[in-house]
Amino acid sequence: MSTITGVGIGRGIARGPVARMSEALPAPENTPSTLGADAERARAREAVAAVAAELQQRAETAGGSAAEVLDAQAMIAEDPTLEEETDARIDDGATAEWAVHDAFSGFQETLRSVGGYLGERAADLDDIAGRVLARLRGVSAPGVPDPGHPFVLVARDLAPADTALLDLDQVLALVTTDGGPTSHTAILAREKGIVAVVGAADAAGIAEGATVIVDAALGAVTTDPTDDELAAADARIAARAADDDAPPSPGVLADGTAVPLLANLGKPADADEAVARGAEGVGLFRTEFLFLSAETAPTVDEQREAYTQLLQAFGGKKVVVRMLDAGADKPLAFLNDSDEENPALGLRGLRSLRAAEAVLRDQLTALAAADAATEADLWVMAPMVATVEETAYFTALAREHGLKTTGVMIEIPAAALLADRVLAHADFASIGTNDLTQYTMAADRMLGSVASYQDPWHPAVLRLVAEVGTAGAALGKPVGICGEAAADPLLALVLVGLGATSLSMAPAALSDVRRALSERTLDETRQLAEAALAADDAAHARSAVAAATASLPSHQKETTS
Template sequence: MAAATNANLLQGVGIGRGTAVGPVIRMPDPVPQPADTASERTPDEEAQRAREALTATATQLRQRGESAGGTAAEVLDALAMMAEDPALAADVQHRTEDGATAEYAIHAAMGSFRDMLVGMGGYLGERAGDLDDVAQRAIAHLSGLPAPGVPESETPFILVARDLAPADTATLDLELVLALVTTDGGPTSHTAILAREKGITAIVGASGAAALQDGDIVLVDAEAGTVERDPDQERVDLALQRTATLEAIRAQSSGPGALADGHAVPLLANIGSVDSAREAVARGAEGVGLFRTEVLFLGAEKAPTVEEQAATYREVFAQFPGQKVVVRVLDAGADKPLAFLTDQGEENPALGRRGLRALAAHEEILRDQLTALAQAAAGSDAIVQVMAPMVSTAQEAQYFRDLAHELGIAIAGVMVEVPSCAILADHVAQHADFMSIGTNDLTQYTLAADRLLGTVATFQNPWHPSVLRLIETVGSAGAAHDVPVGICGEAAADPILAVVLVGLGATSLSMSSSAIADVRAELSMHSLDDARRLAALAVSAESAEAARAAVLGAIHP
């Protein structure tokens, strides 16, 4: 659907390809900030009140997570861990000992913690806003107020917010929330990730949406990344027709991924837990293209044992008998620091010792993980493969593959996330059993735009020809050396871009499992020659917008 050109058109980053029309309801104002006044209770009483509030908040978050399942459960469990953080508890107690109320102690301690994360930037900076939600919930508990959340409505609506806390996104009533629009956040924020997983039509980073008022009628077009206020009836009818068409295509989509000429393109899932593995199976994933193992390590004071790791891996592998499961070894550093692994005090940790660099510096941790994976794979019917994150040289690829083979894993590859790895893919391919392109990081490093920073979200676009040309380089190297090339970034979840990626040489696509049906349906409408023709149009464009427009124009002349 062509975008309108009028003053009522707001631009953001679309999640998925859905459309929705309805009235706006804005998120309510937050719980009032507590005043810095001396408490009339004893310090012990205030400390106890604070402990109870934080415990209750953690319990509530975990209950919501268990109800929502999937990635939402992981996200909300991480929030609960924030509420239970020992350093936070110590800070709160110190403040109550100085005479603060429990409300203000929590607010101030969370604020201090938040400022520290903002200063770190990257993933942790993006998570700083989550602390505000934890504080709001604890203060609401203390004040006897309802916890902050999505407003109630008896009729369907478009929810507009500055950003949504993970606890809210995870439990949205999809019968009532037609679409989600946020003024903040980027395409890989928690809001975007959970919206994509739950199949919610969403636009993030639409700063102009701050001017929308309750009751405004808007047309949300995720594929175009637009929010249109007061659309005319013709555009509403087109949107509804398009939504119905997409739903019909999605309903008819089944079986293995393939192009119209029968060229196979396995459609795999990105997972991070046993729950998300089960969901991937239910949604028709043909295996796993990215199993994130960080959840086993984050928040731990020391690495889990070989036995502890192997037990979790076995549970995941059991969901995919006879299918491929690609495991990314621990990707720590930068946005995911670990006290027992990563360096502290790096001025720019995104360009520091992270991924394979950190693991190579503490090889015992890498050896233990590969040993655990080999043990779990030995008793499994899954086809287990491993890959190293943040590989930047051919020598690193060789080091990782040799070590994985030594420890009993037959197939070991690399993630292509660093431009140097893509540029030298012909050399890297000689030392890797496969290559998997992580488009999120590859895009941020190519365009020097933090993938989790809303202010540069417009640069974080995998349609950019500079990114596509790097992907083409990797695809060509893979074909020349008979090395499979997968895509495991969120770019694979864009159905039209998925076709282009296959045209650039991708041999498999891995994505949020909720996107599989749409991608499968789109692939089935194009031949390999079509995909290559569309890819040539995209890489020859001068911008992301021009690349996308050229491809859409060729598909719908």
Template sequence: MTPAGSSAGMLIGTGIGQGVAHGPVARMAPPPAAPVAEKSTLAPEKERERAAEAVSAVAADLAARGEKAGGEAQEVLEAQVMMAQDPSLAEAVEAKTAEGSRAEWAVHSAFEEFAEMLKGLGGYLGERAADLNDVSQRVVAHLRGLPAPGVPDPGRPFVLVARDLAPADTALLDLDKVLALVTVEGGPTSHTAILARGAGITAVVGARGAETLAEGQDIIVDAASSHVIADPTAEQRAEVQRRIEQRAAVQSAPVTPGALADGTAVPLLANLGSPEGAENAVQLGAEGVGLFRTEFLFLSSDRAPSVDEQAKAYTQLLEAFPGKKVVVRVLDAGADKPLPFLTNDEEENPALGLRGIRALLAKQEVLEDQLTALAQAEAATEADVWVMAPMVSTVEEAEQFTELALAHGLKTAGVMVEVPSSALLAEPILQRTGFASIGTNDLTQYAMAADRLLGSVASLQDPWHPAVLRLIREVGAAGRSASKPVGVCGEAAADPLLAVVLVGLGVNTLSMAPAALAEVRYELSQHTADSARAAAEAALGTTSAAAARAAVREALTQ
């Protein structure tokens, strides 16, 4: 069978990671039938109680799944819990039960109306509509006494094919059974992609035509090339097996410090979303932490946590990295992470609104509490704490944050470079602060004017694009000029070939999901500093992401 819209059985999407897998398709079961509008025989108050109990049960289940998964998965699921418990949704459900509707219909219709409103807003909030629909389906299933929608279990290893996958399911996929993941929808930084990358799941998202893949059909999922191949030949299957064995050898190789073939050190650090992921990162060879996201402390609350609460959590993480660098990003709220005590949820375009350092400087007491807690945690441990501000766009923001951090007893402060203005102003910024860390996910989004969560513009969300690479070159050059370190903590660092290019552009350290460390470490060890610079120049001389990849492959094989 050749899927519609494919070429010789090939589908094209966005690959997550560098893995490859081969196996039979198992399709995600469709969601349960939507409730119909019908009057209840129970009192409105009873139906309201049924709805509230079901929402509470689903929220508790999602929170438990998040706690079990930890890391980025916990952040995503806690955000979903907040959506489920949104007071405006509860009011809408109550209003519908007051009209005599059954709880099932009240929940379904209220959540659907809210999801349509989010879709209309577009961007980050538009992408959250899928998360809200998942919550709605789980609540309705609970009301009906049915199991929640979930991953199939055909009794053998399989490639999971779905229109999209709910965060609650992605977070707890059984990797002994799920060989790979293919979705019809979603972009490279959708929640599905983020969680798949963090767990090391081979995945291709946004693969148009994947809905035509049949149950049990033999397919190859090649994340490295972003292809899905239906009904592969014997030769193709043999090549996949060779690559799987090669990746296994790389993954099991002895852990060594990150370095180029000529001995040039390139420390490889971990991106972490909670203290629970620290032990695994250390085992996989992380030489420290290049991005510790602190949002996990804030997302499940309607108030900012106290200094003591924060200091306890930070101390737990720092204790896992004695004598090593831990780069902590202060709270990055706004856009897809609105917080009632910090951000304005009525902004029409929150990705361009009061987010990151802008929100923190507008309510400075939240920032100062966090800096105080970080200083206390550093004093209680042997870790080397570096603190950085998200979404810095002006020299004044960099200067103000650095002064505040130093005044609170933190000796190393820096900024994230995530918007073109901070890349272009990197030299004066680095003259006023201690270091820069490039967030390639947002830098690509803003450079290409392509929302990072929209599958419809996924082809533009590519850090290989020469426009993005030129911005990174500006930061690297500014770092050399100011003798200040420059790192990358965006997903670009997890691409082994692109990691070589980043080093050639002047990046000193690379931070990534721990699952990517082994392959990046291996790729760097195959090239010298001179060849990395030559690869970077080759990429900069092109005009598209695809051409940049091709030019680098050619440059590194000469």
């Protein structure tokens, strides 16, 4: 028996035989075409179009974060520059296979030299090119294996197109050698409730068919487990299944302190799953789905219809809607068509909405109309707020439109450091830990080369969360968490200890976080927060809290019926 460590996603546990991802197809040789340029060009166009259509179809099926990633991949596949580069190579006598391979490789190098978000997108081209080559060769694209029985999938990393449509009846758990807690694989694992350990470098040596235990709570993969270890794993799997089948209850600490557990949603159709999993409302409703595929901004009536559908699903519960968060990785020509060298630091979020205030006013008008037509408790918030003046601007405009509860996203350190002044104008704050970590650590959240910095466990990030929590408590204003950090059950305890009054996450994470909260008192969460803040880096903060948790008494019997 040996143990391989990585970063666990959630608290799940699974065991089973390993199946490994197939390797990428070999690169084609640069041999002259025997078919002629017209035939090769037609082959290339057909293959690219088929792959783009498949990616879009998977996006429609997958929904959530996966849909955004797959839609972006489909657009990359049909990029006019890539088509021109492919055609140029075919005109020089190359086969469609070589032309696609060489054009995509060249485009990759161009994107890598640009860096930032576009640099990270270079990695997506590997998956797209592999799918196009497979289509041209008439073979299956490299991807998730199908051994004919349930299995633990071990891979270097997973392409979004593969992760999006994993058969959860067959895939017991994911283990990747690359990636971190904010990688696409980790985010989609949380969203789908898949047991996962990422960044487990030594997993590359696990043999095909070997039986392993994947323990996300410990961030560990046990190889060659003993019979006793397998029995203990089976007992935990059964206990978790029983908990999941029980009717969901509100989020509450062991001492009775309420911590509402809310859902992050990307479109109204996602509401049913959130309600079924016991979400007490919505902590983050992303409105981008209405805008991203549009040439122009949607009308007030189109928006009102979508918002009404969402609010009706939650009756009298709280629903927090984020205004359009465009820019950076979600550019929209009708908001900002300028070429920005570093869009993550450019005209995005509320900044872009102020520059196109008619779009903002239309969105507020549509939300007010949906609010009037439903019973839900609607809260609205502005994204990417940096200053007190921006807070005052947005809250005044929202109230002018008749919206009674208005707040801001805290994603920029400046807003966190002035949280007391920000909350003097806003009714609430919601902390987006993904961007707050990015801007605190100066590490592009979409760039794999700095992924190790993009960890919300870092004490610098947690100290900023504490600033907001303290300000909220002093002013009697709610402080929610709606970033990926809230879906980590152990980190959720720390966030509550830092002053968070509600937690919002992908619906699949609700059960694990609910269970974690039920086992700790408010005083204990504060002790855990102190342990995290005392650490020097993210890894030591995580290990210090894990050790402190293990030393605390169990309250599980007091909180289960």
